[in-house]
Amino acid sequence: MEKKSVIRMSLGIWVILFALTALLLGGCATLAPEKPKIMVPTDRGTVLFLDKYEFKAPVGWSLMRNLEGGDFELGFMKIEPGAFPSQTTFMYDEEPYGSSRDLEGRANQYCTRFLFNSGMIPEVTKREKTRVMGLDALVLYFEGENPVQKEKAKSRVYLIKKGNRVISFVCTQWRPLKGQFDMRVFEAFDNFVQSFKFLKKTFYENLDEEIQKLKG
Amino acid sequence: MDSHNRDFYLYEALNARVLGVSMDDVITNKFFAKAFWLDFLLVSNPLAWMGKQYGAYADKAPFLPDGSVNNFGRRTVVVDKKGIVRYIKDGSPDNKEILSLLLKLEKEFRGK
Numbered sequence: 001m002e003k004k005s006v007i008r009m010s011l012g013i014w015v016i017l018f019a020l021t022a023l024l025l026g027g028c029a030t031l032a033p034e035k036p037k038i039m040v041p042t043d044r045g046t047v048l049f050l051d052k053y054e055f056k057a058p059v060g061w062s063l064m065r066n067l068e069g070g071d072f073e074l075g076f077m078k079i080e081p082g083a084f085p086s087q088t089t090f091m092y093d094e095e096p097y098g099s100s101r102d103l104e105g106r107a108n109q110y111c112t113r114f115l116f117n118s119g120m121i122p123e124v125t126k127r128e129k130t131r132v133m134g135l136d137a138l139v140l141y142f143e144g145e146n147p148v149q150k151e152k153a154k155s156r157v158y159l160i161k162k163g164n165r166v167i168s169f170v171c172t173q174w175r176p177l178k179g180q181f182d183m184r185v186f187e188a189f190d191n192f193v194q195s196f197k198f199l200k201k202t203f204y205e206n207l208d209e210e211i212q213k214l215k216g
Numbered sequence: 217m218d219s220h221n222r223d224f225y226l227y228e229a230l231n232a233r234v235l236g237v238s239m240d241d242v243i244t245n246k247f248f249a250k251a252f253w254l255d256f257l258l259v260s261n262p263l264a265w266m267g268k269q270y271g272a273y274a275d276k277a278p279f280l281p282d283g284s285v286n287n288f289g290r291r292t293v294v295v296d297k298k299g300i301v302r303y304i305k306d307g308s309p310d311n312k313e314i315l316s317l318l319l320k321l322e323k324e325f326r327g328k
Binding site for chain 2: 095097098099100101109164165203204207210211214215
């Protein structure tokens with residue numbers, strides 16, 4: 001009889017332990033917040049980025065995201081074959097250098113600051129007017145070298161007039177001084193830019209509307 | 217500074233005035249303003265009383281007994297039309313936060 005009651009007791013303890021574990025695990029499952037997906041694919045061959053933007057995501061590139069605000073809104077990066085620094089980054093930046101709201105003026109300001117921290121002053125090799133998302137834009141082509149760091153860079157920058165502000169898309173390819181640039185990545189960048197769509201009004205567009213309402 | 221300059225038209229639309237304060241002398245500030253194309257005023261405050269009044273020193277006084285100078289920390293202060301401090305933030309300015317506050321203050325002022 002004693003043996004049976006010991007077995008029953010230990011069984012009871014196991015049942016209680018199992019129930020507690022199940023409860024704890026269940027609790028954890030319900031408490032853990034569901035992480036929102038950053039990029040959701042669509043049937044149009046594009047992705048939705050945090051429900052704010054839609055674009056064709058480049059294949060084989062790593063997503064860079066600025067978690068603390070600041071330099072850029074979203075971007076992609078690719079480490080390429082070859083000695084350091086063989087890599088390319090491109091990004092959407094809603095606050096490009098400078099403050100002029102006129103495209104030409106902003107481009108002039110931009111050129112004095114772009115890649116300044118890298119220790120090179122890149123030259124503008126070409127500058128042309130274009131349209132992106134149906135908006136007026138300027139494309140700036142840069143090239144520069146840093147003989148001390150033994151590296152060079154090639155960049156393409158779109159400055160776009162959107163409402164009252166200027167936004168930008170920036171692609172920079174880095175290579176050692178003797179390395180070769182790969183122009184195919186600029187095609188991937190152009191495809192990204194041309195496919196880019198805003199799904200929501202920006203903070204500044206909403207603010208403009210609020211100010212108009214206030215004044216009206 | 218760059219971000220405040222970019223948003224200068226919005227500050228004006230919201231009836232706010234922007235002042236940058238530094239311990240640098242007038243000539244240095246003049247060159248700084250030119251280099252960054254600043255549209256707003258910079259105040260040269262070498263004796264640091266403004267920084268002290270607005271608490272822009274974290275732990276040290278502006279001038280230390282050993283002769284060293286402790287420059288202003290980065291601080292954003294919003295003062296409303298009645299002279300009441302409505303916002304203080306250290307570090308890089310959060311322009312969206314500042315503009316949202318200014319919109320709220322302007323609505324308050326207009327009674328909307």
